[in-house]
Amino acid sequence: MSSAFVTDLSYLLPWQFSPTIFLICAVTVTLYVQGLIVLRRGGAPVGFWRAFTFILGIVLNYAVLQTYIDFLSQHMFWIHRFQHLILHHIGPVLVVLARPGRALRAGIPVRLRATLRIPASIGRPVRLLFRIIQHPLLAPTLFVGLIFFWLTPSIHFTAMIDTRRYLLMNWSMLADGLLFWWLMLEPRQSQGGAAMGYGTRLVVLSLVAVPQLLLGAYITLHGTPLYDVYAICGRAWAISPLDDQQIGGLLTWIPAAMMSLVGILVVLYHILHDPEGTAARRRGRPAQVPRTAPARIV
Protein backbone atom coordinates (compact mmCIF):
# COMPACT_ATOMS: atom_id res chain seq x y z
CA MET A 1 0.00 0.00 0.00
CA SER A 2 2.65 2.49 1.03
CA SER A 3 4.91 1.50 -1.86
CA ALA A 4 2.05 2.10 -4.31
CA PHE A 5 1.64 5.54 -2.79
CA VAL A 6 5.35 6.28 -3.24
CA THR A 7 5.17 5.11 -6.85
CA ASP A 8 2.23 7.43 -7.49
CA LEU A 9 4.10 10.38 -5.98
CA SER A 10 7.11 9.65 -8.16
CA TYR A 11 5.00 10.67 -11.18
CA LEU A 12 5.16 14.22 -9.82
CA LEU A 13 8.97 14.22 -9.86
CA PRO A 14 10.86 15.53 -12.89
CA TRP A 15 11.96 12.96 -15.47
CA GLN A 16 15.01 15.11 -16.19
CA PHE A 17 15.44 17.73 -13.48
CA SER A 18 16.02 21.26 -14.77
CA PRO A 19 17.41 23.68 -12.16
CA THR A 20 16.56 26.54 -14.54
CA ILE A 21 12.85 25.74 -14.71
CA PHE A 22 12.72 25.05 -10.99
CA LEU A 23 14.40 28.36 -10.12
CA ILE A 24 12.34 30.44 -12.56
CA CYS A 25 9.06 28.97 -11.29
CA ALA A 26 10.08 29.19 -7.61
CA VAL A 27 11.27 32.81 -7.87
CA THR A 28 8.23 33.86 -9.92
CA VAL A 29 5.71 32.31 -7.55
CA THR A 30 7.53 33.67 -4.48
CA LEU A 31 7.61 37.20 -5.91
CA TYR A 32 3.98 36.94 -6.94
CA VAL A 33 2.71 35.72 -3.59
CA GLN A 34 4.77 38.37 -1.80
CA GLY A 35 3.33 40.97 -4.18
CA LEU A 36 -0.21 39.77 -3.40
CA ILE A 37 0.45 40.31 0.32
CA VAL A 38 2.02 43.75 -0.21
CA LEU A 39 -0.85 44.90 -2.45
CA ARG A 40 -3.49 43.60 -0.03
CA ARG A 41 -1.83 45.53 2.82
CA GLY A 42 -1.64 48.59 0.57
CA GLY A 43 -5.40 48.45 0.03
CA ALA A 44 -5.25 47.55 -3.70
CA PRO A 45 -5.58 43.74 -3.59
CA VAL A 46 -5.44 41.50 -6.65
CA GLY A 47 -8.71 39.63 -7.28
CA PHE A 48 -8.91 35.92 -6.45
CA TRP A 49 -9.59 34.74 -10.01
CA ARG A 50 -6.76 36.83 -11.40
CA ALA A 51 -4.30 35.29 -8.94
CA PHE A 52 -5.77 31.83 -9.53
CA THR A 53 -5.37 32.18 -13.30
CA PHE A 54 -1.72 33.16 -12.96
CA ILE A 55 -0.82 30.34 -10.57
CA LEU A 56 -2.72 27.84 -12.75
CA GLY A 57 -0.74 28.99 -15.80
CA ILE A 58 2.58 28.54 -13.98
CA VAL A 59 1.56 25.17 -12.54
CA LEU A 60 0.46 23.84 -15.96
CA ASN A 61 3.70 24.92 -17.63
CA TYR A 62 5.74 23.42 -14.80
CA ALA A 63 3.73 20.19 -14.89
CA VAL A 64 4.29 19.50 -18.58
CA LEU A 65 8.02 20.24 -18.22
CA GLN A 66 8.94 18.79 -14.85
CA THR A 67 6.74 15.79 -14.11
CA TYR A 68 6.24 12.35 -15.66
CA ILE A 69 4.30 14.13 -18.46
CA ASP A 70 7.71 15.17 -19.80
CA PHE A 71 8.73 11.51 -20.17
CA LEU A 72 5.42 10.68 -21.86
CA SER A 73 5.86 13.67 -24.21
CA GLN A 74 9.14 12.19 -25.40
CA HIS A 75 7.58 8.84 -26.18
CA MET A 76 4.06 9.53 -27.40
CA PHE A 77 3.28 11.90 -30.23
CA TRP A 78 -0.12 12.97 -28.96
CA ILE A 79 1.20 13.74 -25.47
CA HIS A 80 3.93 15.79 -27.09
CA ARG A 81 1.18 17.72 -28.87
CA PHE A 82 -0.65 18.15 -25.57
CA GLN A 83 2.60 19.41 -23.98
CA HIS A 84 2.93 22.04 -26.71
CA LEU A 85 -0.76 22.98 -26.46
CA ILE A 86 0.03 23.94 -22.85
CA LEU A 87 3.44 25.54 -23.50
CA HIS A 88 2.52 27.52 -26.60
CA HIS A 89 -1.17 28.25 -26.03
CA ILE A 90 -2.99 27.56 -22.78
CA GLY A 91 -0.18 28.21 -20.26
CA PRO A 92 0.92 31.56 -21.72
CA VAL A 93 -2.71 32.67 -22.26
CA LEU A 94 -3.46 32.10 -18.55
CA VAL A 95 -0.28 33.88 -17.45
CA VAL A 96 -0.90 36.87 -19.73
CA LEU A 97 -4.63 37.12 -18.92
CA ALA A 98 -3.77 37.39 -15.22
CA ARG A 99 -1.67 40.53 -15.96
CA PRO A 100 0.81 39.63 -13.19
CA GLY A 101 3.13 42.62 -13.74
CA ARG A 102 1.71 44.73 -10.90
CA ALA A 103 1.94 41.96 -8.29
CA LEU A 104 5.37 40.79 -9.48
CA ARG A 105 6.77 44.33 -9.24
CA ALA A 106 5.22 44.79 -5.81
CA GLY A 107 6.79 41.49 -4.75
CA ILE A 108 10.37 42.65 -5.31
CA PRO A 109 11.83 43.56 -1.91
CA VAL A 110 12.36 47.34 -1.59
CA ARG A 111 16.04 46.90 -0.76
CA LEU A 112 16.59 45.00 -4.02
CA ARG A 113 14.73 47.44 -6.26
CA ALA A 114 17.61 49.93 -6.61
CA THR A 115 20.23 47.25 -7.28
CA LEU A 116 18.00 45.53 -9.84
CA ARG A 117 18.06 48.48 -12.25
CA ILE A 118 19.02 47.14 -15.66
CA PRO A 119 21.93 49.07 -17.25
CA ALA A 120 21.21 50.80 -20.56
CA SER A 121 23.87 48.74 -22.34
CA ILE A 122 21.72 45.65 -21.79
CA GLY A 123 18.31 47.31 -21.70
CA ARG A 124 18.62 49.01 -25.07
CA PRO A 125 19.46 46.02 -27.29
CA VAL A 126 16.92 43.88 -25.39
CA ARG A 127 14.22 46.49 -26.00
CA LEU A 128 15.16 46.72 -29.67
CA LEU A 129 15.09 42.94 -30.03
CA PHE A 130 11.72 42.89 -28.28
CA ARG A 131 10.35 45.50 -30.71
CA ILE A 132 11.61 43.46 -33.68
CA ILE A 133 10.17 40.17 -32.42
CA GLN A 134 6.86 41.86 -31.61
CA HIS A 135 6.53 43.39 -35.07
CA PRO A 136 2.95 42.85 -36.32
CA LEU A 137 4.24 40.75 -39.24
CA LEU A 138 7.08 38.90 -37.53
CA ALA A 139 5.25 37.90 -34.33
CA PRO A 140 2.49 35.85 -36.02
CA THR A 141 4.99 34.43 -38.55
CA LEU A 142 7.17 33.27 -35.67
CA PHE A 143 4.16 31.89 -33.80
CA VAL A 144 3.01 29.72 -36.71
CA GLY A 145 6.53 29.15 -38.07
CA LEU A 146 7.75 27.52 -34.84
CA ILE A 147 4.86 25.04 -34.91
CA PHE A 148 5.66 24.08 -38.51
CA PHE A 149 9.41 24.06 -37.87
CA TRP A 150 9.35 21.60 -34.96
CA LEU A 151 6.74 19.42 -36.71
CA THR A 152 8.84 19.03 -39.87
CA PRO A 153 9.48 15.26 -39.67
CA SER A 154 13.30 15.40 -40.06
CA ILE A 155 13.60 18.22 -37.51
CA HIS A 156 11.11 16.56 -35.17
CA PHE A 157 13.28 13.43 -35.29
CA THR A 158 16.43 15.23 -34.15
CA ALA A 159 14.51 17.18 -31.49
CA MET A 160 13.32 13.90 -30.00
CA ILE A 161 16.68 12.09 -29.98
CA ASP A 162 18.87 15.04 -28.94
CA THR A 163 18.30 16.30 -25.40
CA ARG A 164 19.64 19.79 -26.16
CA ARG A 165 17.37 20.25 -29.18
CA TYR A 166 14.44 18.90 -27.20
CA LEU A 167 15.03 21.52 -24.50
CA LEU A 168 15.49 24.24 -27.14
CA MET A 169 12.19 23.20 -28.74
CA ASN A 170 10.25 23.42 -25.47
CA TRP A 171 11.88 26.69 -24.40
CA SER A 172 11.24 28.28 -27.78
CA MET A 173 7.57 27.28 -27.65
CA LEU A 174 7.06 28.65 -24.14
CA ALA A 175 8.96 31.91 -24.78
CA ASP A 176 7.18 32.51 -28.07
CA GLY A 177 3.82 31.66 -26.50
CA LEU A 178 4.33 34.29 -23.80
CA LEU A 179 5.49 36.93 -26.32
CA PHE A 180 2.71 36.28 -28.82
CA TRP A 181 -0.18 36.10 -26.37
CA TRP A 182 1.08 39.18 -24.50
CA LEU A 183 0.99 41.05 -27.82
CA MET A 184 -2.52 39.76 -28.51
CA LEU A 185 -4.18 39.98 -25.10
CA GLU A 186 -2.53 42.75 -23.08
CA PRO A 187 -4.53 46.03 -23.10
CA ARG A 188 -3.07 48.44 -25.63
CA GLN A 189 -2.30 51.23 -23.16
CA SER A 190 0.04 49.03 -21.09
CA GLN A 191 2.01 47.68 -24.07
CA GLY A 192 4.34 50.69 -24.33
CA GLY A 193 6.38 50.89 -27.53
CA ALA A 194 5.19 47.52 -28.84
CA ALA A 195 1.49 48.41 -28.72
CA MET A 196 -0.70 46.76 -31.36
CA GLY A 197 -4.12 48.03 -32.42
CA TYR A 198 -7.16 45.89 -31.59
CA GLY A 199 -8.28 45.69 -35.21
CA THR A 200 -4.89 44.36 -36.27
CA ARG A 201 -5.07 41.79 -33.49
CA LEU A 202 -8.41 40.47 -34.75
CA VAL A 203 -6.87 40.00 -38.20
CA VAL A 204 -3.71 38.34 -36.79
CA LEU A 205 -5.69 35.98 -34.53
CA SER A 206 -7.93 34.93 -37.42
CA LEU A 207 -4.98 34.42 -39.76
CA VAL A 208 -2.81 32.33 -37.39
CA ALA A 209 -5.67 29.88 -36.91
CA VAL A 210 -5.73 28.90 -40.61
CA PRO A 211 -2.26 27.28 -40.97
CA GLN A 212 -2.79 25.51 -37.63
CA LEU A 213 -6.09 24.10 -38.87
CA LEU A 214 -4.47 22.96 -42.12
CA LEU A 215 -1.45 21.38 -40.41
CA GLY A 216 -3.64 19.66 -37.81
CA ALA A 217 -5.91 18.30 -40.53
CA TYR A 218 -2.91 17.16 -42.58
CA ILE A 219 -1.41 15.23 -39.65
CA THR A 220 -4.78 13.76 -38.61
CA LEU A 221 -5.78 12.62 -42.08
CA HIS A 222 -2.35 11.43 -43.23
CA GLY A 223 -2.67 7.70 -43.89
CA THR A 224 0.89 6.70 -42.89
CA PRO A 225 3.01 7.53 -39.84
CA LEU A 226 4.80 10.86 -40.34
CA TYR A 227 6.99 10.72 -37.23
CA ASP A 228 8.95 7.45 -37.05
CA VAL A 229 11.00 8.51 -34.03
CA TYR A 230 8.36 7.16 -31.63
CA ALA A 231 8.64 3.67 -33.11
CA ILE A 232 12.45 3.89 -33.17
CA CYS A 233 12.83 5.04 -29.55
CA GLY A 234 9.82 3.17 -28.17
CA ARG A 235 6.35 4.38 -27.19
CA ALA A 236 5.27 4.97 -23.61
CA TRP A 237 2.51 2.40 -23.92
CA ALA A 238 0.97 0.23 -26.61
CA ILE A 239 -0.97 2.32 -29.12
CA SER A 240 -1.03 2.00 -32.88
CA PRO A 241 1.19 4.62 -34.57
CA LEU A 242 -1.75 5.93 -36.59
CA ASP A 243 -4.02 6.30 -33.53
CA ASP A 244 -1.22 8.19 -31.82
CA GLN A 245 -0.78 10.42 -34.86
CA GLN A 246 -4.50 11.07 -35.26
CA ILE A 247 -5.02 12.14 -31.65
CA GLY A 248 -1.92 14.34 -31.92
CA GLY A 249 -3.23 15.82 -35.15
CA LEU A 250 -6.60 16.58 -33.58
CA LEU A 251 -4.87 18.33 -30.65
CA THR A 252 -3.00 20.50 -33.16
CA TRP A 253 -6.14 21.06 -35.18
CA ILE A 254 -9.04 21.83 -32.85
CA PRO A 255 -7.95 23.19 -29.42
CA ALA A 256 -4.90 25.02 -30.76
CA ALA A 257 -6.93 26.82 -33.39
CA MET A 258 -9.76 27.39 -30.94
CA MET A 259 -7.40 29.46 -28.81
CA SER A 260 -7.64 32.07 -31.58
CA LEU A 261 -11.36 32.31 -30.84
CA VAL A 262 -10.60 32.80 -27.14
CA GLY A 263 -8.13 35.51 -28.11
CA ILE A 264 -10.69 37.23 -30.34
CA LEU A 265 -13.23 37.28 -27.47
CA VAL A 266 -10.65 38.85 -25.15
CA VAL A 267 -9.77 41.49 -27.76
CA LEU A 268 -13.49 42.27 -28.28
CA TYR A 269 -13.76 42.72 -24.51
CA HIS A 270 -10.82 45.16 -24.61
CA ILE A 271 -12.43 47.10 -27.47
CA LEU A 272 -15.61 47.50 -25.41
CA HIS A 273 -13.70 48.57 -22.29
CA ASP A 274 -10.94 50.64 -23.90
CA PRO A 275 -10.98 54.17 -22.39
CA GLU A 276 -9.99 55.75 -25.73
CA GLY A 277 -12.54 53.71 -27.65
CA THR A 278 -15.27 54.62 -25.15
CA ALA A 279 -14.30 58.28 -25.34
CA ALA A 280 -14.60 58.19 -29.13
CA ARG A 281 -18.03 56.59 -28.94
CA ARG A 282 -19.13 59.14 -26.39
CA ARG A 283 -18.12 62.00 -28.64
CA GLY A 284 -20.27 60.49 -31.37
CA ARG A 285 -23.34 60.06 -29.20
CA PRO A 286 -23.19 62.57 -26.34
CA ALA A 287 -26.89 62.27 -25.42
CA GLN A 288 -26.76 58.55 -24.57
CA VAL A 289 -23.93 58.73 -22.03
CA PRO A 290 -25.13 58.60 -18.45
CA ARG A 291 -24.04 61.46 -16.20
CA THR A 292 -21.91 59.27 -13.94
CA ALA A 293 -19.90 57.73 -16.75
CA PRO A 294 -17.05 60.27 -17.18
CA ALA A 295 -15.92 60.00 -13.57
CA ARG A 296 -15.61 56.23 -13.89
CA ILE A 297 -13.76 56.30 -17.16
CA VAL A 298 -11.21 58.98 -16.31
Place this chain on the structure above:
Amino acid sequence: MTAISSPEAPHGTARWLARAAAIALASLLGACARNDPPFALKDVRGLIAPLEFNLTDQDNRVVTAADYRHDLVLLYFGYTQCPDECPTTLATLARALHILGPEASQVRVLFVTVDPQRDTTAVLKRYVDNFGPEFIGLRGNRAELTDLSKRYRIAYHYEKPDRYGNYEVDHSSAVFVFDKDGRARLLALSDNTAQQVATDLRRLLASS
Protein backbone atom coordinates in the same frame (compact mmCIF):
# COMPACT_ATOMS: atom_id res chain seq x y z
CA MET B 1 12.10 54.11 -27.95
CA THR B 2 15.46 55.28 -26.62
CA ALA B 3 17.29 52.64 -28.62
CA ILE B 4 15.98 54.10 -31.87
CA SER B 5 16.63 57.75 -31.05
CA SER B 6 20.19 57.20 -29.83
CA PRO B 7 22.68 57.85 -32.68
CA GLU B 8 25.16 55.04 -32.11
CA ALA B 9 22.79 52.29 -30.97
CA PRO B 10 21.40 51.36 -34.42
CA HIS B 11 24.90 51.38 -35.80
CA GLY B 12 26.19 49.02 -33.11
CA THR B 13 23.14 46.81 -33.39
CA ALA B 14 23.38 46.71 -37.18
CA ARG B 15 27.01 45.64 -36.96
CA TRP B 16 26.07 43.00 -34.43
CA LEU B 17 23.24 41.74 -36.66
CA ALA B 18 25.52 41.66 -39.71
CA ARG B 19 28.08 39.64 -37.79
CA ALA B 20 25.41 37.17 -36.63
CA ALA B 21 24.10 36.84 -40.20
CA ALA B 22 27.63 36.20 -41.48
CA ILE B 23 28.17 33.45 -38.92
CA ALA B 24 24.82 31.85 -39.76
CA LEU B 25 25.57 31.95 -43.50
CA ALA B 26 29.07 30.51 -42.99
CA SER B 27 27.77 27.60 -40.93
CA LEU B 28 25.04 26.96 -43.52
CA LEU B 29 27.60 26.88 -46.34
CA GLY B 30 29.85 24.71 -44.20
CA ALA B 31 27.04 22.21 -43.79
CA CYS B 32 26.42 22.11 -47.53
CA ALA B 33 30.10 21.82 -48.36
CA ARG B 34 30.55 18.64 -46.29
CA ASN B 35 30.85 16.39 -49.31
CA ASP B 36 31.09 12.89 -47.79
CA PRO B 37 28.43 10.66 -49.29
CA PRO B 38 25.62 10.05 -46.79
CA PHE B 39 25.47 6.89 -44.71
CA ALA B 40 22.70 4.38 -45.46
CA LEU B 41 22.00 4.27 -41.71
CA LYS B 42 20.71 7.36 -39.93
CA ASP B 43 23.56 9.79 -39.23
CA VAL B 44 23.22 10.99 -35.62
CA ARG B 45 26.69 12.44 -35.12
CA GLY B 46 26.59 15.06 -32.36
CA LEU B 47 22.96 14.33 -31.48
CA ILE B 48 23.21 11.44 -29.03
CA ALA B 49 25.20 11.15 -25.81
CA PRO B 50 28.50 9.24 -25.91
CA LEU B 51 28.59 5.60 -24.77
CA GLU B 52 28.35 5.34 -21.00
CA PHE B 53 26.80 2.72 -18.74
CA ASN B 54 27.20 0.55 -15.64
CA LEU B 55 25.85 -2.94 -16.23
CA THR B 56 26.53 -6.61 -15.57
CA ASP B 57 27.55 -8.85 -18.45
CA GLN B 58 26.50 -12.42 -19.24
CA ASP B 59 29.43 -13.78 -17.19
CA ASN B 60 28.37 -11.75 -14.14
CA ARG B 61 31.17 -9.21 -14.53
CA VAL B 62 30.47 -5.54 -13.82
CA VAL B 63 31.21 -3.68 -17.04
CA THR B 64 31.30 -0.04 -18.18
CA ALA B 65 31.72 1.66 -21.53
CA ALA B 66 35.49 1.81 -20.91
CA ASP B 67 35.65 -1.97 -21.35
CA TYR B 68 34.64 -1.53 -25.01
CA ARG B 69 36.66 1.61 -25.74
CA HIS B 70 38.65 0.15 -28.65
CA ASP B 71 35.72 -1.55 -30.33
CA LEU B 72 32.97 -0.32 -32.58
CA VAL B 73 29.91 -0.78 -30.36
CA LEU B 74 26.36 -1.56 -31.48
CA LEU B 75 23.93 -0.98 -28.59
CA TYR B 76 20.50 -2.59 -28.75
CA PHE B 77 17.69 -2.92 -26.23
CA GLY B 78 15.50 -6.04 -26.22
CA TYR B 79 14.63 -9.21 -24.30
CA THR B 80 15.22 -12.88 -24.95
CA GLN B 81 11.54 -13.90 -25.09
CA CYS B 82 10.86 -11.28 -27.76
CA PRO B 83 8.86 -13.10 -30.44
CA ASP B 84 9.86 -11.19 -33.55
CA GLU B 85 11.72 -7.92 -33.46
CA CYS B 86 14.80 -8.83 -31.38
CA PRO B 87 15.68 -12.09 -33.17
CA THR B 88 15.17 -10.40 -36.56
CA THR B 89 17.35 -7.43 -35.64
CA LEU B 90 20.09 -9.56 -34.07
CA ALA B 91 20.06 -11.92 -37.08
CA THR B 92 20.48 -8.93 -39.41
CA LEU B 93 23.42 -7.72 -37.32
CA ALA B 94 24.93 -11.24 -37.35
CA ARG B 95 24.67 -11.31 -41.16
CA ALA B 96 26.27 -7.85 -41.34
CA LEU B 97 29.18 -9.05 -39.20
CA HIS B 98 29.51 -12.11 -41.45
CA ILE B 99 29.79 -9.79 -44.48
CA LEU B 100 32.45 -7.76 -42.63
CA GLY B 101 34.61 -10.89 -42.29
CA PRO B 102 37.77 -10.56 -40.17
CA GLU B 103 37.00 -6.90 -39.43
CA ALA B 104 34.06 -8.09 -37.33
CA SER B 105 36.53 -8.80 -34.53
CA GLN B 106 36.66 -5.03 -33.93
CA VAL B 107 32.89 -4.89 -33.41
CA ARG B 108 30.85 -5.66 -30.26
CA VAL B 109 27.07 -5.97 -30.19
CA LEU B 110 25.78 -5.11 -26.72
CA PHE B 111 22.33 -6.57 -26.16
CA VAL B 112 20.83 -4.86 -23.10
CA THR B 113 17.81 -6.68 -21.73
CA VAL B 114 14.82 -4.54 -20.75
CA ASP B 115 13.39 -7.61 -18.97
CA PRO B 116 16.03 -8.36 -16.31
CA GLN B 117 13.42 -10.20 -14.23
CA ARG B 118 13.29 -13.13 -16.66
CA ASP B 119 16.63 -12.58 -18.42
CA THR B 120 19.15 -13.83 -15.89
CA THR B 121 22.81 -13.82 -16.89
CA ALA B 122 22.58 -17.54 -17.71
CA VAL B 123 19.54 -17.01 -19.96
CA LEU B 124 21.25 -14.06 -21.64
CA LYS B 125 24.44 -16.02 -22.26
CA ARG B 126 22.59 -18.89 -23.90
CA TYR B 127 20.60 -16.44 -26.04
CA VAL B 128 23.42 -14.23 -27.38
CA ASP B 129 25.68 -17.23 -28.07
CA ASN B 130 23.23 -18.15 -30.84
CA PHE B 131 24.27 -15.08 -32.80
CA GLY B 132 28.05 -15.15 -32.52
CA PRO B 133 31.09 -14.36 -30.40
CA GLU B 134 30.75 -10.59 -30.97
CA PHE B 135 27.38 -10.57 -29.17
CA ILE B 136 27.36 -9.73 -25.48
CA GLY B 137 24.32 -9.83 -23.21
CA LEU B 138 24.04 -7.11 -20.54
CA ARG B 139 21.61 -6.58 -17.71
CA GLY B 140 21.10 -3.95 -15.05
CA ASN B 141 18.88 -3.22 -12.11
CA ARG B 142 15.93 -0.88 -12.38
CA ALA B 143 17.94 2.28 -11.62
CA GLU B 144 20.70 1.38 -14.09
CA LEU B 145 18.14 0.70 -16.81
CA THR B 146 16.30 3.97 -16.09
CA ASP B 147 19.60 5.87 -16.35
CA LEU B 148 20.22 4.26 -19.74
CA SER B 149 16.70 5.01 -20.98
CA LYS B 150 17.11 8.67 -19.99
CA ARG B 151 20.54 8.90 -21.57
CA TYR B 152 19.48 7.36 -24.89
CA ARG B 153 15.89 8.63 -24.73
CA ILE B 154 14.34 5.21 -25.23
CA ALA B 155 11.20 3.72 -23.70
CA TYR B 156 9.97 0.21 -22.91
CA HIS B 157 6.95 -1.05 -21.08
CA TYR B 158 5.52 -4.38 -19.97
CA GLU B 159 2.29 -5.74 -21.37
CA LYS B 160 -0.27 -7.46 -19.09
CA PRO B 161 0.76 -11.09 -18.41
CA ASP B 162 -1.46 -13.82 -19.88
CA ARG B 163 -2.87 -16.63 -17.69
CA TYR B 164 0.46 -18.47 -17.81
CA GLY B 165 2.30 -15.39 -16.56
CA ASN B 166 3.93 -14.73 -19.93
CA TYR B 167 4.13 -11.15 -21.01
CA GLU B 168 5.55 -9.14 -23.86
CA VAL B 169 7.69 -6.03 -23.57
CA ASP B 170 7.36 -3.16 -26.03
CA HIS B 171 10.68 -1.48 -26.59
CA SER B 172 12.75 0.74 -28.86
CA SER B 173 13.78 -0.70 -32.23
CA ALA B 174 16.93 1.28 -33.02
CA VAL B 175 20.50 -0.02 -32.90
CA PHE B 176 22.84 2.72 -31.66
CA VAL B 177 26.25 2.64 -33.35
CA PHE B 178 29.22 4.13 -31.46
CA ASP B 179 32.70 4.61 -32.92
CA LYS B 180 35.89 3.43 -31.21
CA ASP B 181 36.03 6.64 -29.18
CA GLY B 182 32.54 6.01 -27.82
CA ARG B 183 30.86 8.76 -29.85
CA ALA B 184 27.36 8.04 -31.16
CA ARG B 185 27.53 8.00 -34.96
CA LEU B 186 24.65 6.07 -36.55
CA LEU B 187 21.24 4.58 -35.89
CA ALA B 188 20.42 1.31 -37.62
CA LEU B 189 16.66 1.09 -38.14
CA SER B 190 14.50 -1.95 -38.74
CA ASP B 191 14.35 -1.35 -42.49
CA ASN B 192 18.14 -1.30 -42.93
CA THR B 193 19.63 -4.40 -44.60
CA ALA B 194 22.65 -6.39 -43.41
CA GLN B 195 24.58 -5.15 -46.45
CA GLN B 196 23.86 -1.51 -45.56
CA VAL B 197 24.93 -2.09 -41.96
CA ALA B 198 28.14 -3.82 -43.08
CA THR B 199 29.02 -1.08 -45.58
CA ASP B 200 28.55 1.70 -43.01
CA LEU B 201 30.41 -0.18 -40.26
CA ARG B 202 33.32 -0.76 -42.64
CA ARG B 203 33.42 2.97 -43.36
CA LEU B 204 33.46 3.80 -39.64
CA LEU B 205 36.24 1.23 -39.05
CA ALA B 206 38.29 2.71 -41.88
CA SER B 207 37.95 6.27 -40.61
CA SER B 208 38.89 5.52 -37.00
